[in-house]
Amino acid sequence: MKIGAAALFGLSAGRFIPSVEETPYFSSPLLWHGSRKFRRMAFTYDDCYLLNKMQALEKLLDEYPEFKVTFFPVGQKIPHLEEQDRGIWKRLVEKGHEIGYHTYDHVNLGVMSPAAALMDYDKWRDALNQALGMEYETRFVRPPYDIISHTLDVLCRERGLVAALFSIGGGGEPDVVARAIQKGRGGDIVQMHIRTQDYNSSVQVFPWLRENRWELATMSRLYDDYLRETAGMEGCENNPGISLTKTCAE
Numbered sequence: 001m002k003i004g005a006a007a008l009f010g011l012s013a014g015r016f017i018p019s020v021e022e023t024p025y026f027s028s029p030l031l032w033h034g035s036r037k038f039r040r041m042a043f044t045y046d047d048c049y050l051l052n053k054m055q056a057l058e059k060l061l062d063e064y065p066e067f068k069v070t071f072f073p074v075g076q077k078i079p080h081l082e083e084q085d086r087g088i089w090k091r092l093v094e095k096g097h098e099i100g101y102h103t104y105d106h107v108n109l110g111v112m113s114p115a116a117a118l119m120d121y122d123k124w125r126d127a128l129n130q131a132l133g134m135e136y137e138t139r140f141v142r143p144p145y146d147i148i149s150h151t152l153d154v155l156c157r158e159r160g161l162v163a164a165l166f167s168i169g170g171g172g173e174p175d176v177v178a179r180a181i182q183k184g185r186g187g188d189i190v191q192m193h194i195r196t197q198d199y200n201s202s203v204q205v206f207p208w209l210r211e212n213r214w215e216l217a218t219m220s221r222l223y224d225d226y227l228r229e230t231a232g233m234e235g236c237e238n239n240p241g242i243s244l245t246k247t248c249a250e
């Protein structure tokens, strides 16, 4: 299940997005947003440093059992939070939320060698598997500092990961975030962090999202919609003019 990055870049727009010319080397799947056809957004929460905000968010999400989100914790916080709240990661997964890779120590993958990044990923994955007591199938990587690099590309290829960027980003004061969300489109990927401000923003926007019949879905759900849509539009053929390969979703 690979999609040429150029095809995705072609559909993207916005200030966070480097042009194809800036990242011609990137051949792995890279997602700025999902399918625009569905009334569905992916909320993602990076870093996961603060136990009390993780617990508060878990409680908030319990009030919206139809909302599923994705966490991108740094590896060092996985055992750390687990020690303080046994079963926290397992509970989140069992409730239908998703977990993705964000490096072990929040390093810029762009300054790591591919070999070092692969080791870092494996260390992160082992920490997660240990906490969950099972082999977890990680599908997404959110690169720290949102930096797209050659090393990220190699890592995605070698470990079968999809780079997950975002179309609504940065967080900020709850009012600012709420305005951005209210202007959101289907398929938007929303970047948040586990911090007070972004928790408050979530408290503010969740009721609005429910009232307005928005679905919050995991990155996997968004990506699967996207693959199905792309396969439906273009079949399994390569796009003319795009040298990167794409294979069918099925």
Ligand SMILES: [Zn+2]
Pocket: 046, 047, 102, 106, 144, 145
């Ligand atoms: Zn981060």
